[in-house]
Amino acid sequence: MLCLLIIHLLGAYQLPSLPDFKLLTSIIIQAKDMQTDRMGNLYVISQTNQLYKYDLSGKLVSTLNYAYIGNITHIDASNPFELYLFYRELNAVVFLDNNLAYRGRINLSDANVIQASSAARNYANGLWVFDQGDLQLKKIERNGKVEQMSGNVLQFAQTKTLAPNFIFDNGSRVFVNDSLEGIMVFDVFANYQKTIPVKGLKNFKVLGDELYYVEKKNLVAYHLKTLQRKFILLPDSNYKEVGIEKEHLYLQKPDTILIYMLPVKGN
DSSP, X not given: OOOOEEOOOTTBOOOOOOOOOEEEEEEEOOEEEEEEOTTOOEEEEETTOEEEEEOTTSOEEEEEEOTTTXXXXXXXXXXXXXXXXXXXXXXXXEEEETTOOEEEEEEGXXXXXXXXXXXXXXTTSSEEEEETTTTEEEEEOTTSOEEEEOOOGGGGOXXXXXXXXXXXXXXXXXXXXXXXXEEEEEOTTSOEEEEEOEESOSOOEEETTEEEEEETTXXXXXXXXTOOEEEEEOSOSOOSEEEEETTEEEEEOSXXXXXXXXXXXXX
């Protein structure tokens, strides 16, 4: 995980350090991406594009190899019953069921997407795509029809270029992350609302009114309404990626994923 450059956020405060994380299990794997669903299942993409699904206890539930399609960029597990695999190099998204079985594919060029820099599921089980070709956030139906477009979002940006690497739809807002610009927030009709000035992120999680991300050795809960930040010291500082779901913390290390019980709930 890259160190984060945080521009002034109102109301930041520090919680007492809480060292009582409980380690539940460890999974030996060299992962290049991991995501969780709202049921606490863990999905891991290996360096060789093997896809693994683990339950909350760390038990392997299913595995399939999707290297034959290409290099997987990202997995979206926001719907635990249907997974989306984004292949940036192919400008395509592949759909899987909850057992990791292949269920279909959309070639984004067929939806007039020139080159997607990021893609994610929307709450209507279609797609959000950021098109690098014309710098627009696009809402696309499964049949390839473009439902909504934002217009060129560079007009709202402080930087001269945009290359968003992560999109998250929480049902009421769409969060588009650019490591240099911050997190651009849109409504469900692709209308720009604001930018959250948190930079350098690879991914994050929105749970209720809180946006969770990592700053150095801390898990940060940023309240979207009050703009306050809460900090929880992570149990291990040697990590590549961090995930949070169902009061559990997932730490991706170079050859291991550790699953902890969180010591406190976010407010």
